[in-house]
Amino acid sequence: MSKIPVMEIFGPTIQGEGMVIGKKTMFVRTGGCDYKCSWCDSSFTWDGTGSSTSMTAEEIVSDLQKIGGDQFSHVTISGGNPALHKGIGELVDQLSFLGIETAVETQGTFWKDWLTDITDVTISPKPPSSGMTTDFAKLDVFYERLSKEQTSLKVVVFDDVDFAYAEDIHSRYPEFPFYLQVGNEDATTTNDQALVSDLLEKYEWLIDKAVASKTMNKARVLPQLHTLVWGNKRGV
Numbered sequence: 001m002s003k004i005p006v007m008e009i010f011g012p013t014i015q016g017e018g019m020v021i022g023k024k025t026m027f028v029r030t031g032g033c034d035y036k037c038s039w040c041d042s043s044f045t046w047d048g049t050g051s052s053t054s055m056t057a058e059e060i061v062s063d064l065q066k067i068g069g070d071q072f073s074h075v076t077i078s079g080g081n082p083a084l085h086k087g088i089g090e091l092v093d094q095l096s097f098l099g100i101e102t103a104v105e106t107q108g109t110f111w112k113d114w115l116t117d118i119t120d121v122t123i124s125p126k127p128p129s130s131g132m133t134t135d136f137a138k139l140d141v142f143y144e145r146l147s148k149e150q151t152s153l154k155v156v157v158f159d160d161v162d163f164a165y166a167e168d169i170h171s172r173y174p175e176f177p178f179y180l181q182v183g184n185e186d187a188t189t190t191n192d193q194a195l196v197s198d199l200l201e202k203y204e205w206l207i208d209k210a211v212a213s214k215t216m217n218k219a220r221v222l223p224q225l226h227t228l229v230w231g232n233k234r235g236v
């Protein structure tokens with residue numbers, strides 16, 4: 001059985017982003033990423049400042065039950081890039097056997113067959129401001145293999161160039177529900193008041209951009225709800 005590098009397990013909290021925003025969920029955050037986005041709000045998963053514990057699927061399920069009790073029925077697997085880890089297939093099987101739904105957050109760079117068993121798959125291709133380059137041949141594989149009922153695309157937008165990238169992504173993959181997300185430019189500040197007022201201003205800017213774009217007629221525009229409520233706090 002393959003072990004999974006786990007950075008943190010927390011919840012229940014609410015999903016603060018994307019297709020199931022507001023839904024009560026536990027989080028399992030894996031270590032390691034094949035990207036290094038300039039503005040990554042979870043860089044401790046890959047930059048050496050955090051540490052992971054190598055765990056089996058059974059151990060993760062047992063920790064989820066210890067921490068969440070009987071107060072959850074949905075688990076979100078994020079990272080880092082969870083799709084780097086083969087062992088997550090086993091975790092998804094065990095959760096599904098227990099009647100627990102699953103979600104995954106990934107940038108769409110590595111395919112794993114267990115992705116088809118996930119209830120809510122969020123693919124978040126990275127815009128130019130991240131410093132990363134999208135491999136569209138890899139994203140095409142996700143489009144071919146995942147159903148539109150279980151999947152969404154979510155692009156974080158910091159500026160006009162990112163917005164144009166988001167329009168391209170949405171146009172290229174029209175069948176997947178599409179989400180625009182406000183970018184958090186300061187993922188380390190502890191000044192919650194200044195952060196929230198800045199993020200709400202950015203949210204208004206992003207709404208205005210979407211409203212003015214005919215490509216975005218079907219898109220949804222969202223903030224990171226957890227950041228508005230808890231700022232940059234970890235484990236929420």
Ligand SMILES: C[S@@+](CC[C@H](N)C(=O)[O-])C[C@H]1O[C@@H](n2cnc3c(N)ncnc32)[C@H](O)[C@@H]1O
Pocket residue numbers: 033039040041042078079080081082105106107123124154156181182183184185187224
């Ligand atoms: C930390 S990533 C982990 C999953 C995967 N590596 C990915 O990027 O999709 C989880 C989500 O947070 C988003 N994110 C990361 N840093 C952010 C920031 N500074 N502002 C807004 N969203 C951010 C990512 O785009 C992704 O949708």
Ligand SMILES: Nc1nc2[nH]cc(C(=O)O)c2c(=O)[nH]1
Pocket residue numbers: 013014015016017027042078079105226236
């Ligand atoms: N509440 C909450 N919602 C989230 N949605 C995506 C998250 C992530 O870091 O992947 C996240 C997170 O860390 N917390």
Ligand code: SF4
Pocket residue numbers: 033034035036037040041042043045079080081107
């Ligand atoms: S792909 Fe996700 S986890 Fe990896 S660096 Fe980018 S935002 Fe962070």
Ligand SMILES: [Mg+2]
Pocket residue numbers: 041042
């Ligand atoms: Mg996050």
